[in-house]
Amino acid sequence: MQQGIRSAPTAIRPFRDRRILEALITRLPAFDQLARPEVDELAGYSQLRVYRRGATIAARGEPLPGVVALVEGSAKLTLRSNNGEERIARLLEAGDSFGFAAVLLERDCPVDLVALSNCVVATIPSLPVRQLMGRNAGFAVALARTLAERVLLLVGELEASAQHSSLQRLACYLDSRAAQADGNGAWVVRLPATKSTIAARLGVKKETMSRLLRELTSRGLVEVAGPQIAILDRAGLAALAGGRA
Amino acid sequence: MQQGIRSAPTAIRPFRDRRILEALITRLPAFDQLARPEVDELAGYSQLRVYRRGATIAARGEPLPGVVALVEGSAKLTLRSNNGEERIARLLEAGDSFGFAAVLLERDCPVDLVALSNCVVATIPSLPVRQLMGRNAGFAVALARTLAERVLLLVGELEASAQHSSLQRLACYLDSRAAQADGNGAWVVRLPATKSTIAARLGVKKETMSRLLRELTSRGLVEVAGPQIAILDRAGLAALAGGRA
DNA sequence: CGGAATGTTGATTATATTCAACTGTTGTGG
């Protein structure tokens, strides 16, 4: 789908920057409560890599070398339906991580992880993570909680994907991402990716996405200006979304 | 469908049967590796209740008293989309459990749990489970693994619900539940609930379900006899499903 | 037996996809 980056370096050579790695790890869910020496140890095993836009960071069906975290840039987790269609399970931004479940169970990667922009990616290898969990009960509990969070999020996703109207799904999505503009109290949404990508996240085609945004606009609920969306009627949008948080 | 509890009392009074509870708990994922005294302790806190078909065992949005497990009967976890529609997230049968994620995070129940037949339900209260996790690292790890399993299953669900053709979804579902008939080597599927219920699990209406089964039949892939489905062409069915396990 | 739940079938309709053509935007190499 995307390429066109003509001269990617042939080899993406991994490197290690303890400052970056330690800062990243201490901010990662489940890892954020580890003591210094444990963070240092993990950082010593971890690697950083640079990927260009469109590059595959981890491929579905292949072993996952470890927990993956984004230092910079953004990426998508894609599920491929059995046709050529792609559906996005999750969008990752700087600070987000992926792979806990597969690493813990030593399973192959369940999705494709593809860079949406040039990005810097950290890999915390599986073995040290699993070993740490074995000897640090607090970490095991934190990991369990992180996984429990993800379970509830996924159930929410499943629920969202069940509500048949794509307009409702979009309204729900926009409502969930609404944030206050800094100055005044107006609500705005910053889309974390292109509209086409968001469309795939919501399970619709880009053409449909375009029509849906137009529909919301014509109802006076939002105002679209390129990647910025102003919410004109938050209550109306929430009502359309169906009263979920 | 299945029953055996003949005359459920008007009031559902909880009771405790250590034999039943201990046998159940030692078979539950994550709990299955606990030592005897720990199982006994949990059993001492746990309760059994009888529910009639159609009764709500746990309601969405309300606090969940603990991990719920089915001793007998079957139940459905339903997501309600914002119209009146219901989508089934999971079907539970005897031995299945539910609620780890919500219990661990002390969150409200994310779904409705409704009895599909009269059933006997065990509740293992939240607090003892959380405390046990705090002092037994092995249990915490086992719980994390159980949750990781669920994460991967849910990703699979999301993936399945993304593939647009309902015929593919049904083929995939039947393929995943295929089992060898005892005598000969023929493949059969025993539906764990009524066709209407399975339809809701697959995200289609019962009318569509009926037509889909007819379509598979006319293609010579299956043969439907009430609740029993014989798979005549496993390879063909798998090909239709899209080559997933 | 009788009533309720379950399942089937046909006709019609809503919803989103597909196909196709076109415009706008962006980043890069010349």
Add this chain to the structure above:
DNA sequence: CCACAACAGTTGAATATAATCAACATTCCG
């Protein structure tokens, strides 16, 4: 810095897919 290619987004018409509505058949239990 401009020109161009690749990407991103828009719009319209035709089409596919499953939902809905309505009527009827069947099965299961009490």
